[in-house]
Amino acid sequence: MLVDLHMHTAVSSPCSQIDPQLLIEVASRIGLDAICVTEHEEMEGAEVTRRLGAEAGYPVFRGVEVYTELGDMLVFGLYRPKFPFQTPFAELLSEVREAGGVIIPCHPCRGSLGFHHIMGNERAEFLLANVDAIETRNGGSSPESNSAAEAYADRYGLPGTGGSDAHFLMQVGRCLTVFERDIDSEAQLVGEIKAGRCRAAYASEVESLKLSELWR
Ligand SMILES: [Zn+2]
Numbered sequence: 254m255l256v257d258l259h260m261h262t263a264v265s266s267p268c269s270q271i272d273p274q275l276l277i278e279v280a281s282r283i284g285l286d287a288i289c290v291t292e293h294e295e296m297e298g299a300e301v302t303r304r305l306g307a308e309a310g311y312p313v314f315r316g317v318e319v320y321t322e323l324g325d326m327l328v329f330g331l332y333r334p335k336f337p338f339q340t341p342f343a344e345l346l347s348e349v350r351e352a353g354g355v356i357i358p359c360h361p362c363r364g365s366l367g368f369h370h371i372m373g374n375e376r377a378e379f380l381l382a383n384v385d386a387i388e389t390r391n392g393g394s395s396p397e398s399n400s401a402a403e404a405y406a407d408r409y410g411l412p413g414t415g416g417s418d419a420h421f422l423m424q425v426g427r428c429l430t431v432f433e434r435d436i437d438s439e440a441q442l443v444g445e446i447k448a449g450r451c452r453a454a455y456a457s458e459v460e461s462l463k464l465s466e467l468w469r
């Protein structure tokens with residue numbers, strides 16, 4: 254099952270140009286089986302897109318991207334309309350754990366610098382001991398940064414996830430997550446990530462994806 258786990262819509266990300274209705278049409282046309290909308294610090298766009306998806310019979314899962322002092326975190330399985338900007342990581346972590354969700358550092362090695370270099374050894378070890386996966390394929394990051402993130406995932410035994418980080422329709426699906434099993438619900442999505450039954454990919458590595466359809 255092919256899922257783009259990281260995207261922004263114009264509903265609640267002012268930095269994005271993506272209309273949620275068009276997003277669903279494009280995602281299904283290029284061969285993504287589901288998408289996750291992950292706005293910055295709020296969930297309205299995810300909620301709006303989920304409802305449109307339900308009407309169209311296309312699975313849309315809700316997530317959020319929260320800025321913490323240890324970098325941006327993708328969160329799935331914790332639902333609330335808004336999160337404060339720069340939520341302390343430890344606070345977010347305890348809420349995620351209470352809700353049974355997952356927390357995933359996204360585009361963690363931009364500039365290909367490692368966690369330890371960016372935040373110091375102690376904080377890096379704390380972070381890596383407490384996250385459920387690492388985003389190792391981010392559409393907005395360089396191949397070097399993605400490879401650096403992947404090396405961390407390997408070293409720490411964490412699953413890798415992928416997402417386009419799309420802010421424009423043409424960017425949808427450029428990175429994605431391949432799940433071993435079909436996913437019908439947000440709870441299942443969280444469960445599959447926790448179980449590590451997924452891998453991150455570039456669009457070019459997935460034959461069934463038809464990115465050329467973006468140009469139609
Ligand atoms: Zn980000």
Ligand SMILES: [Zn+2]
Pocket residue numbers: 259260261318418
């Ligand atoms: Zn993002």
